Amino acid sequence: MTSTSRAETVLVTGATGFIGSHTWVDLLAAGHRVVGVDNFVNSSPRVLDRLRKVVDGDIDFVRLDVRDRAALGDVFRRWKIDSVIHFAALKAVGESVDIPLEYYDTNVNATLGLVRVMAEHGVRRLVFSSSCAIYGAADKVPIAEDTPARPTNPYARTKWMCEQILADLCARDPSWHVTSLRYFNPAGAHESGLLGEDPRGVPNNVMPYLAQVAVARRPELSIFGDDYPTPDGTGVRDYIHVVDLAEGHRLALDHLDDQAGHRVINLGTGAGTSVRELLAAFSAACARDLPSRVVARRPGDVAALVADAALARTALGWSARRDVADMCRDAWEFQRLNPGGYDDEEEPDELVG
């Protein structure tokens, strides 16, 4: 394992999103220069002000749609980009069943366009956002990277297709260095309380849902089934703190040159947490017993998804440092300070100035 960790100019797509914004902060703190791009389809322009506060300085940002190759080309002409972290994508599993073509266009077509523009500008270093979703219902946990992909919905298929496109590209031209990071369940927020997860509409995911129950925006958590073959019957997942995830991206960037071609690395903690355990941890964080009710299983859910996190340790020197209690504390702090999310009319007093 060797590492470059020289200062680079990094193009970050989807930069104002949940994971992109935290990674932006981490890259700047490590001395890299970041050019962020996003079209705000699933994020708020207010994130830019929050970022300026967190990093206490100016930031480079261009509003664009990553499907717009001409606009991407302008970014490569304006800055001397060394590498790319590609987060921009649509990510709601249920929505991907309803509007599959939007998902294939935004997730697959845009990735194809991006690598073409990169090639035109001689940039061949890429970290790609993949997902544990591609494993589907794996036969055994923890799940290692060589587990066969069995994506079960259009969203997961877009990620699997992108990985295959990137693998084919790298097989043909080994001057490319590409790492696809398959992350498990990102959660938590920046410790400042300025950045966090702010989904539009009703949250699909359990952690932002719990946070909204905690500020009484939702009456109770619906627990989707308690008859799974898990210790307490509820679904088990590998939750990973978004700041650990951000560090994982920076290290993946530092280690891109270790190996030519395409490689795939899980980012997870290796520890499983059930819905009931998460509910208890969040209740402890906000010092209130959060109400819940068991309802039917959610179609498509699996009993347990937990990462085998060994490769990230050996290949990147990365392992998660934060646990579920940290995630709940930080998610609660963000939600407490931003009860209506980024686009609340008024800034809470603590954030003004």
Ligand code: NAD
């Ligand atoms: P997010 O929705 O918060 O961030 C994605 C960002 O991409 C948003 O700011 C959105 O506005 C932007 N975007 C979408 N389409 C765009 C387009 N056409 N042009 C420009 N910008 C566009 O999601 P996130 O949780 O930060 O996820 C980031 C990446 O990680 C995604 O690729 C997602 O599929 C992947 N991922 C997420 C999870 C998760 O559960 N959060 C898990 C595994 C993988």
Ligand code: WQD
């Ligand atoms: C976690 C657990 C639910 C909501 C999703 C995507 C996956 C990846 C990560 C992008 C499960 C239970 C949930 C609720 C509940 N994303 N639950 N009540 O489904 O593991 O993974 O995010 O790549 O593709 O599918 O995450 O947070 O939705 O669910 O009981 O209101 O919480 O059944 O056991 P999931 P989740």
